[in-house]
Amino acid sequence: MTEKLYYIDSLRTEFTARVLSCEAAKDAFDVVLDRTAFFPEGGGQPGDAGMLGSVRVLDTRERDGVVLHRCTGPLGVGAEVSGAVDRELRFARMQIHSGEHIVSGTAHREWGCENVGFHMTERAAVLDFDRELDAQQLSALERMANEAVWADLPIRILTPSPEELAGITFRQKKELTGQIRLVEIPGVDLCACCAPHMPGTGRIGLIQFTDAARHRGGMRITMKAGRAAYEAAAALSSEADSLSRLFSAPREGLAEAAGRLLERQEAQEAARVALERKYCALLVEKTPETAGNIALFESDGLSAAALRELAGALAEKCGGVAGVFAGADGAWRCVLASKSVDLRQWVRPFNAALRGRGGGSPEMVQGSAGASRREIEEYMDGQNG
Numbered sequence: 190m191t192e193k194l195y196y197i198d199s200l201r202t203e204f205t206a207r208v209l210s211c212e213a214a215k216d217a218f219d220v221v222l223d224r225t226a227f228f229p230e231g232g233g234q235p236g237d238a239g240m241l242g243s244v245r246v247l248d249t250r251e252r253d254g255v256v257l258h259r260c261t262g263p264l265g266v267g268a269e270v271s272g273a274v275d276r277e278l279r280f281a282r283m284q285i286h287s288g289e290h291i292v293s294g295t296a297h298r299e300w301g302c303e304n305v306g307f308h309m310t311e312r313a314a315v316l317d318f319d320r321e322l323d324a325q326q327l328s329a330l331e332r333m334a335n336e337a338v339w340a341d342l343p344i345r346i347l348t349p350s351p352e353e354l355a356g357i358t359f360r361q362k363k364e365l366t367g368q369i370r371l372v373e374i375p376g377v378d379l380c381a382c383c384a385p386h387m388p389g390t391g392r393i394g395l396i397q398f399t400d401a402a403r404h405r406g407g408m409r410i411t412m413k414a415g416r417a418a419y420e421a422a423a424a425l426s427s428e429a430d431s432l433s434r435l436f437s438a439p440r441e442g443l444a445e446a447a448g449r450l451l452e453r454q455e456a457q458e459a460a461r462v463a464l465e466r467k468y469c470a471l472l473v474e475k476t477p478e479t480a481g482n483i484a485l486f487e488s489d490g491l492s493a494a495a496l497r498e499l500a501g502a503l504a505e506k507c508g509g510v511a512g513v514f515a516g517a518d519g520a521w522r523c524v525l526a527s528k529s530v531d532l533r534q535w536v537r538p539f540n541a542a543l544r545g546r547g548g549g550s551p552e553m554v555q556g557s558a559g560a561s562r563r564e565i566e567e568y569m570d571g572q573n574g
């Protein structure tokens with residue numbers, strides 16, 4: 190059994206220990222020490238990384254009470270080494286994990302929610318509750334969780350005897366055997382868990398929900414805490430500054446400024462569509478009626494809807510096929526319409542001759558043509574004869 194320093198003091202990240210064994214394992218070495226501050230994966234919290242002497246520890250796992258440090262190089266058996274856990278990583282994880290206890294404990298206390306799923310990294314935790322919470326409840330939950338942080342409550346570890354345990358009500362995520370380790374945040378949570386936590390809630394700093402959605406009859410909440418919550422808030426703040434400069438609006442008025450912009454955009458789009466309609470009507474008006482085909486060429490400014498409308502209107506003025514082409518030589522978007530021929534048949538030789546693509550109904554076909562204007566005109570005129 191490895192002596193587990195992380196259970197004695199979760200804030201301790203530096204220590205010395207003796208190397209008991211070192212075994213080669215898949216491009217790495219599994220090192221066992223007599224004692225360690227490296228926490229192996231457990232309770233949903235990933236295993237620690239850091240340094241042992243001059244070699245890097247990539248990950249830490251536990252097998253039968255023995256902690257295995259997966260190292261980038263070998264260490265001499267019997268040697269004394271100094272260990273340094275990646276403090277930033279471990280603290281970020283403990284902040285999120287400890288924050289998760291507060292959120293789950295509070296949701297359990299207030300609304301009887303059971304935590305039925307939990308996944309975490311140093312960036313965020315995803316929590317699944319078995320009950321739905323509405324927007325108001327979610328907002329209250331986030332606030333109450335932060336109030337528990339501000340109260341700087343102790344986070345205590347209890348190791349009750351089986352007799353004592355029988356009289357205690359606590360949350361647990363799975364059936365446990367052996368010595369049960371309870372994590373207590375007075376008035377907030379009592380939960381079985383094997384991971385190291387912050388010694389008090391104050392060090393969690395901040396709890397922030399970044400997503401919440403209904404999930405399998407309950408809720409899935411994504412939360413950040415501590416460093417990750419601060420970094421997310423700082424990134425959002427920087428985004429807000431950029432938007433504030435773009436909109437020339439105060440940070441507090443960004444939604445309103447964006448709303449005004451969207452309204453203006455909608456009005457402009459409506460005006461554009463009206464102008465486009467008028468323009469298309471003029472094009473139709475000045476196109477003479479014919480018994481054969483019509484080919485109309487435009488620069489690429491017209492919308493797909495306008496091209497369809499235009500082709501449909503021109504089909505009324507010709508006995509053959511009306512083709513509307515928008516773009517330039519070699520890259521035309523086109524719509525073909527007809528009142529007299531089945532375009533699904535007609536378009537096959539058209540596509541073959543003019544490097545065309547696309548399809549549609551017997552009355553209308555949309556696609557593209559890779560030929561030049563001259564080639565298209567000659568093809569359409571040839572059809573007239």
Ligand SMILES: [Zn+2]
Binds near residue numbers: 286290372383386
């Ligand atoms: Zn825990």
